[in-house]
Amino acid sequence: MNNAKTPGIVAIVTLGLTLSAILGSWLQERSWSQDLLAQAGSIMHSVVAQMPQNSNPNIKINPQILSAQTRFSLKLFQAISQQNQGKNVLISPTSIALALSMTYNGAVGETQQAMAKAMELQGITLADLNRANADLKAVLQNPDPKVQLAIANSLWARQDFTLKPNFIQLNRQFYGAEVTNLNFTDANAVNRINGWVSQNTRGKITQIVDRIQPDDVLFLINAIYFKGAWSQPFDPKATQNKPFYRAQGDNRPVPMMSLQEDLSYLSTEQFQAVSLPYGDKKRMRMDIFLPHKSSNLTSFTKTLTVQNWQNWLKQFSTREVALQFPRFKVEYGTELKPVLSSLGMGVAFTHQANFANLSPQPTLISQVKHKTFVEVNEEGTEAAAATSVGIMVTSARIPVEMVVDRPFFYAIRDEQTGAILFMGTMTNP
Missing domain, CATH: 3.30.497.10 (Antithrombin, subunit I, domain 2)
Known part of the structure; x- marks a missing residue:
């Protein structure tokens, strides 16, 4: 040149x-x-x-x-x-x-x-x-x-x-x-x-x-x-101000939404995760990864390799989840x-x-x-930027609890193609 x-x-x-x-x-x-x-x-x-x-x-x-x-x-x-x-x-x-x-x-x-x-x-x-x-x-x-x-x-x-x-x-x-x-x-x-x-x-x-x-x-x-x-909207009447614990060690009140439904869920030694579908076809999803209190968001992001990402998505299974998730x-x-x-x-x-x-x-x-x-709110997500889930039939299940009250990772993706439309970390809603 x-x-x-x-x-x-x-x-x-x-x-x-x-x-x-x-x-x-x-x-x-x-x-x-x-x-x-x-x-x-x-x-x-x-x-x-x-x-x-x-x-x-x-x-x-x-x-x-x-x-x-x-x-x-x-x-x-x-x-x-x-x-x-x-x-x-x-x-x-x-x-x-x-x-x-x-x-x-x-x-x-x-x-x-x-x-x-x-x-x-x-x-x-x-x-x-x-x-x-x-x-x-x-x-x-x-x-x-x-x-x-x-x-x-x-x-x-x-x-x-x-x-x-x-x-x-x-x-x-x-x-x-x-x-x-x-x-x-x-x-x-x-x-x-x-x-x-x-x-x-x-x-x-x-x-x-x-x-x-x-x-x-x-x-x-x-x-x-x-x-x-959302395929399963949150009830606005159930939203309450609750503390969100930031990495600095302090906390602040945030509007915490609540939902108890059968959802795609994953728990490992490092984190809890839930996948919230959008629409009737449930093809678009928001995946939420919450590191355990013994870990942190920085450690989690270091593990975001292709192999781990693909393995995690394969391991989700349907569970009844009592989810608390901040509006932000x-x-x-x-x-x-x-x-x-x-x-x-x-x-x-x-x-x-x-x-x-x-x-x-x-x-x-x-x-x-x-x-x-x-x-993100009770009705869904608006942004300017398919594997089926097996249904487990059981009786008298105790829902697993997932309270997203500390820094977390999230992604919006298309399940059919795997395309990641958005991905982010939330440390301060």
């Missing part, structure tokens, strides 16, 4: 929104932290990816790529959580993977190899990756009458910035990408981009770009929106560049970056911004 010329700046923004039934008014009173995402105003290229209207359960997704995405999800979460011990963390691995995959279509040589290492894509062809991502989007769309799931991708390119035709074609074909060329010096350019963001997050995020810098040439944005009603909401934002660099793709952020398949002009990635929000 010719390093004599100042490279154009590409910014990647990923958004995960998990919103609950009581969330609407709360969000209308607040704007998303503009300072966090406005920093992403240094790269623009927009792809609007609208998924098909209905999920197609007959599509078979390449298992090699699903496995790679699970490995990437878990190692990325481990790296982020290690840097944020004692804090609430929430990421959407699917959102991040899709945004990076679109960018990967432009990478060449050492840059492509570095991204492949970070994303666990060694030995996987670009064609197979793109096809699997297209299939995943199709399968995830509208998975249940009581679950809404939408994915949108947008690329906004500076008017005088040249994109390779094949880069545009691949992202349009496999990611539903609508490429918009925009005059970045126009005073209305920021409003155009923020208008798309607001439209594709159903008004939940109204501003993502504050200003456009002179070197900005491309903004790549991915958003995932999820809203699911959390907003999280992070710059992923340091973590992705530690995972091996640092060259993509330097002047040695080679995105020759993206543009004939030298370019590098300056930022990878990630923003998420989740709220």
